[in-house]
Amino acid sequence: MPMNRRLVLTAVTLASLHFAISHAADPALPDLKGRSIVAVTENAYLPLNFKDPKTGASVGWEYDVFNEIAKRLNAKVDWKLTSWDTMIEAVRKGQFDVGMDGITIKDDRKKQVDFSDAYMVSEQFMMVRGNEKRFTDAKSFKGNAKLLVGAQSGTTNFYTAVYEVLDGNEKNPRIKLYDTFGLSMQALKAGDVDTVLSDGVSAQGYVKAFPGVYKVVGQPMGREEFGFIFKPGSDLVKPVNAALKQLKADGTLKKFDQKWFVDYKLNQ
Structure with missing residues (x-):
């Protein structure tokens, strides 16, 4: 997580670099002998x-x-x-x-x-509640001083929020810190914060797992x-x-x- 998460599995550049399973031991691979x-x-x-x-x-x-x-x-x-x-x-x-x-x-x-x-x-995107209408991207979020972002300290989500969504101030009071990414998503759902940045991998998982609860807005911010x-x-x-x-x-x-x-x- 320090600097680690990015989104849209759509384009989710799941450069999950892919292959037809060979379950038998492959002599081309090293044998770690159990x-x-x-x-x-x-x-x-x-x-x-x-x-x-x-x-x-x-x-x-x-x-x-x-x-x-x-x-x-x-x-x-x-x-x-x-x-x-x-x-x-x-x-x-x-x-x-x-x-x-x-x-x-x-x-x-x-x-x-x-x-x-x-x-x-993957790439980073803004996760919001499913009924969010006050902003549609990083620019409109930044322009409303009442809006808060939730993040896990030291993660890519945190640094992207600081430098690509807000003003570059790592002490900005508009950032609320949580011990885990999951807690920040719970805070978003409860309305304690207004966005959480996530990569395509996790964002896709949450949107799919909780239909109507979360959605993604804005454009991708970077590639990792x-x-x-x-x-x-x-x-x-x-x-x-x-x-x-x-x-x-x-x-x-x-x-x-x-x-x-x-x-x-x-x-x-």
Whole structure:
């Protein structure tokens, strides 16, 4: 999340780089010989990773994709949860082998952790309540001093709100901070704030899961690539990239895009 989320799955440049599943071990891929990979996420970024309210299970696009990567590499995944604000540092220190949460690939982060190749591309948009009529884009939002934006501190959503929607002042009182992205969306629904910025991945998930409750307004603000993060020098980067390349090429990522961004219904 620091600087990580962008929208419109329509154009949602789901550069979810895609491939026809080969469940048999592929000799072209490294064999991790049953190795256990400790993977971490926040479990609060629908539809990439979240707790299904009906089953209580941790599910989502990233779970499916990384489980498939591990399967093809002959590895097992030991899933863990942590907060976004501690994730990058925890992975950097080796507390977890790999982290994911729609994390934007950025040069400053590359100084702390190693990234996989990009698995998805997205853009930022403004999420609003379904009946919102007071503004239709960033310009009209900025012009009304009574309007508030909700954001998670240190995320792409926060910085885009500061520098592309408001005035560049990170202390602007029109920004209300929340501990998680999910809490900011609850605040939007309750009317405590008037917009929350989200990438296409999450925005699409919320609009689809809660028909009429949320909608998207305005134009995309920027473009970002998401990647898995690893401890610097991790020997997992090359194997994961090799498997990811295969998933992109054989249609597997496209299959998971269909499952989570088109077919999935939160309250099914």
